[in-house]
Amino acid sequence: MTHHVSTTGPVLILYTGGTLGMEHSAQGWVPAAGFEQRIQQAQQGWPHAHALPAWRYAAIDPPIDSANMTQQLWLRMRDEIVHAVQQGCNGVVVLHGTDTLAYSAAALSFLLGGLGVPVVLTGSMRPAVQADTDAWANVFGALAAIPRSTAGVFVYFHQRLLHGAQVTKWHSDADDAFRSLGREEAQPDLGAIPTELNFQVQRQPVSLAVVPFYPGFQASMLQRVLESGVQGIVLECYGTGTGPTEDAQLLAVLRRATAEGVAVVGSSQCPIGNVLPGQYAAGSLLVQAGMLPSGRMTREAALAKLFSLLGAGVNTDALPTYWRHNFCGEL
Known part of the structure; x- marks a missing residue:
């Protein structure tokens, strides 16, 4: 049975890097740290900002281009998310590069089984520093999705909430870059997760x-x-x-x-x-x-x-x- 979670605790925003937080360098766009301040500044001018849930911030350091995602980083994300929920967070927004976002959404779907809160991954096709960025619509859209979401792992992108275990990156350039290859409306059934394989089970990297x-x-x-x-x-x-x-x-x-x-x-x-x-x-x-x-x-x-x-x-x-x-x- 799916259920909506309590809205009393804050949401964790977990920043891993990706296009949305990148800055320009001589070699091209590269991941940059310090994204918390940018979120705070952007939220001040965001329509309906007052309706967004309270949040706190954590980051995977150093931030990465998601092309460099690894199983070890999946496990670090899992640890950060579980720790945040144990500390009272009632949901998590993961900021992630788009290249491997679907892989991470699938991995977290299995690593966080039974955790009992919504976890929403999002990113952007253009950096937040660009005037025409899609970053803030996705970040604040993902934040707003937490209180109305059931427990499970999702991807929020271009005004759509997608099933984390069924999503794939469909387009390399379009703002609407992701598709759910199963149900369009995301409603994970979390009733079938065996206790012996839930979020409490520690995993090791696998070749x-x-x-x-x-x-x-x-x-x-x-x-x-x-x-x-x-x-x-x-x-x-x-x-x-x-x-x-x-x-x-x-x-x-x-x-x-x-x-x-x-x-x-x-x-x-x-x-x-x-x-x-x-x-x-x-x-x-x-x-x-x-x-x-x-x-x-x-x-x-x-x-x-x-x-x-x-x-x-x-x-x-x-x-x-x-x-x-x-x-x-x-x-």
């Missing part, structure tokens, strides 16, 4: 790879990825989960990988895709070789879910059961 199929793909390419020591692979399949299964060597590599404890999951290359084992023989053979189908999960959600499960210590024997479990609307 993962995303490997797309394409015409000409060879088994030796997948073998080289496996030799790098990865613990899990997201195979980006065609359509409903097919691949070049006439290559017996590829199937043998997959069988060997899963037998040795490497988690292999399959997602669709289609923006709106559904991996359906059994519809085509070319998909069934991949499943028989050990690939777990990901249903309607996006690439971002599949990668984040694999990180969340393996990082919590779930072994490959238990993985199939958890993989089919709908944690936060990702399926």
Whole structure:
């Protein structure tokens, strides 16, 4: 059951960097610190500023271009958010660069399961220092969304609140840069998060790879990825989960990988895709070789879910059961 949270505590604004806080340098736009003062100044002239919830500020230091996002930073964000909620914050706005914002939204959807407050990620397509910036509409829109949101992880961008485990960056330039590839209206179902995998569980970084199929793909390419020591692979399949299964060597590599404890999951290359084992023989053979189908999960959600499960210590024997479990609307 979803529920609205109390509005008595402040909202944490967690600044990680990204375009909205950047300044111009000789090398181009670079992340800058000190964004708290800019928010305060902009809020003074913002329409309906009086209706925004009270907030306090924290930052990941140093701020980054989100192209440099890592699993370690996901875990730092998780720690900052959990600590803030334990200190009485009733919601969190994460200011984030747009390049990997959808990945972080998916990761936090799994890392913060059961936390009980709304967490809203946002950013901008143009820096806040530019006159035509979209930063303040997104920052203050995300802040305003907290009191009216249910518990869960969301993305607020260009006047839309999107489901954190279903979102992807759709456009590299447009202000309306993000899309939800599931429900447009974000209402995560948080009733299905197992206690043993909720926000209280500490995770460790995991070596993962995303490997797309394409015409000409060879088994030796997948073998080289496996030799790098990865613990899990997201195979980006065609359509409903097919691949070049006439290559017996590829199937043998997959069988060997899963037998040795490497988690292999399959997602669709289609923006709106559904991996359906059994519809085509070319998909069934991949499943028989050990690939777990990901249903309607996006690439971002599949990668984040694999990180969340393996990082919590779930072994490959238990993985199939958890993989089919709908944690936060990702399926």
